[in-house]
Amino acid sequence: KAHCTATYRIYDDRADFASKAEGIAVGMTVGSWTELPEAQKADMAKHLGQVLSVVPVESDIPGERYADITIAYPDVNYSRDLPALLVTMFGKLSMDGRIRLMDIEWSDAFKQAFPGPKFGLDGVRKLVDVHDRPLLMSIFKSVIGYDLPALAEQFRQQALGGVHIIKDDEILFENPLTPIERRVKACIETADAVSEQTGRKLLYAVNLTGPTFKLRDQALRAIEAGANAFLFNVLAYGFDVLHALSSDPDISVPIAAHPAMAGSMYPSPHHGIAAQLLLGKLMRLAGADLVLFPSPYGSVTMPAEDTFAIRDALTRQDMALQRSFPVPSAGIHPGIVPLIIRDFGTDVIVNAGGGIHGHPLGTAAGGRAFVQAIDAVMQGKTLESCAADQEELRAAIQAWGVKQ
Ligand SMILES: CCCC(=O)/C(O)=C/OP(=O)(O)O
Numbered sequence: 001k002a003h004c005t006a007t008y009r010i011y012d013d014r015a016d017f018a019s020k021a022e023g024i025a026v027g028m029t030v031g032s033w034t035e036l037p038e039a040q041k042a043d044m045a046k047h048l049g050q051v052l053s054v055v056p057v058e059s060d061i062p063g064e065r066y067a068d069i070t071i072a073y074p075d076v077n078y079s080r081d082l083p084a085l086l087v088t089m090f091g092k093l094s095m096d097g098r099i100r101l102m103d104i105e106w107s108d109a110f111k112q113a114f115p116g117p118k119f120g121l122d123g124v125r126k127l128v129d130v131h132d133r134p135l136l137m138s139i140f141k142s143v144i145g146y147d148l149p150a151l152a153e154q155f156r157q158q159a160l161g162g163v164h165i166i167k168d169d170e171i172l173f174e175n176p177l178t179p180i181e182r183r184v185k186a187c188i189e190t191a192d193a194v195s196e197q198t199g200r201k202l203l204y205a206v207n208l209t210g211p212t213f214k215l216r217d218q219a220l221r222a223i224e225a226g227a228n229a230f231l232f233n234v235l236a237y238g239f240d241v242l243h244a245l246s247s248d249p250d251i252s253v254p255i256a257a258h259p260a261m262a263g264s265m266y267p268s269p270h271h272g273i274a275a276q277l278l279l280g281k282l283m284r285l286a287g288a289d290l291v292l293f294p295s296p297y298g299s300v301t302m303p304a305e306d307t308f309a310i311r312d313a314l315t316r317q318d319m320a321l322q323r324s325f326p327v328p329s330a331g332i333h334p335g336i337v338p339l340i341i342r343d344f345g346t347d348v349i350v351n352a353g354g355g356i357h358g359h360p361l362g363t364a365a366g367g368r369a370f371v372q373a374i375d376a377v378m379q380g381k382t383l384e385s386c387a388a389d390q391e392e393l394r395a396a397i398q399a400w401g402v403k404q
C-alpha cells in the first residue's frame with residue numbers, strides 16, 4: 001500500500017501517547033473505526049491511517065514531556081499535490097494543541113508528480129559558469145521609490161563588484177516606476193554591458209509578484225523581456241504555486257525561494273513546521289533552485305542546527321531530485337564568509353544587501369570585499385592576512401570585523 005508518512009512531536013504532560021497517535025491516525029483519515037459496521041470496515045480499511053511508531057521522551061521540565069509519533073497516510077486519500085497532502089497531515093491537527101510537524105517522507109507514487117528544481121545547484125553553476133567555489137549574490141537595498149535610471153545604476157554598481165547574481169529585495173512589487181518588464185530590460189541591458197567589460201556572466205532574480213492567476217503570464221512576459229531568474233515569495237502564495245511555476249516548461253529560468261512569512265511557522269518548539277521541512281524538503285520538492293533562509297550568525301538568525309538541517313535537506317543526494325542551492329542570509333558581511341564556508345562548504349551562495357551597499361567605499365567595493373574574502377578562504381588564508389594589501393576587504397573588516 002503506497003503511503004506518505006508524517007512525523008509529529010506532541011507535547012503533553014499526561015497523555016497516553018499511543019492512544020493519542022491512534023486517535024490522529026483514525027481521525028485524520030476515516031474519522032472513526034471501532035464504531036463502523038463490520039461490513040463497512042472492509043471497504044474503509046484501505047483509507048485507514050496507521051501508527052508506525054511512538055517514541056516518548058520523558059522530560060523533568062514541566063510541560064516538556066513529548067513523544068515523536070510517525071503516521072502513515074494512504075496515498076489513496078489525497079490527490080498528488082502538496083495542498084492535499086499538507087491538509088491531510090496537518091490541516092485541522094495543526095490547531096489541536098501543542099503539536100509540531102517535524103518531517104514528511106513521500107511515497108514514490110506521490111513524488112512522481114514533482115520534478116523538483118529545474119536547474120538546481122548544478123544548473124545554476126552552469127548558468128554563471130562558476131564551479132567549486134561559493135557564488136556571490138547581492139540584493140538591491142533600498143528599492144522602493146526608485147525610478148529605472150536609479151535602479152539600473154544601483155544594479156551596475158552591484159555588477160561591477162563581482163557578484164554572480166543580483167536579486168530584487170522581496171518587498172519590491174509591481175509599481176508604476178519600475179514595472180517588471182521595464183525593470184528586467186534595464187537591468188539585463190546593464191548586466192550585458194558589465195559582462196562585456198568583465199567577461200563574467202550575471203543572473204538577475206527579478207521578484208515575480210502579483211495575483212496568483214496572473215503569475216504565469218507575468219513570468220512569460222518577464223522572460224520575453226530578458227529575465228534570466230526569478231525571486232519568489234513562496235510562503236505568501238503556497239508551495240503549490242511554486243510547484244506550478246517550477247514544473248512549467250515555458251518558465252525556463254531558475255527560481256530563488258524567499259523565506260518571507262516563514263517566521264510564522266517554524267520557530268516555536270511546540271507548534272508549526274520544522275525549519276528543515278518548511279525551508280528544506282518542501283522547497284526542494286516544490287522546485288526551488290535556490291533557497292534563502294536566516295543564517296546562524298547574521299541579523300535575523302536561526303539556530304545553527306536548524307540551518308544545517310536545511311542545508312542537508314536541500315543538498316542530500318538520496319532524493320531523486322536536483323539539489324537546491326543553500327543561501328544562508330540576513331546581516332551577512334565579508335567578516336562572516338569564513339564561517340559560512342566552514343559550515344556550509346563551497347556549495348553555498350553568499351548573499352548580502354547591507355553588507356554590500358553599506359561598505360565604507362561604496363557598493364562596488366562591497367562586492368569586491370566579498371570576492372576578496374571568498375578568495376582568501378578558498379586559498380586557506382585568514383581575512384586579516386589578505387586585508388593588508390586589499391583595500392576593500394580591509395575597509396570591510398574595519399567596519400564590521402571578522403566573526404569568530
Ligand atoms: C533571509 C532573507 C534575507 C533578506 O531578504 C535580505 O534582504 C537581507 O538583506 P541584508 O540583511 O543582507 O541587508
Ligand SMILES: [Mg+2]
Nearest residue numbers: 139169170171
Ligand atoms: Mg530582503
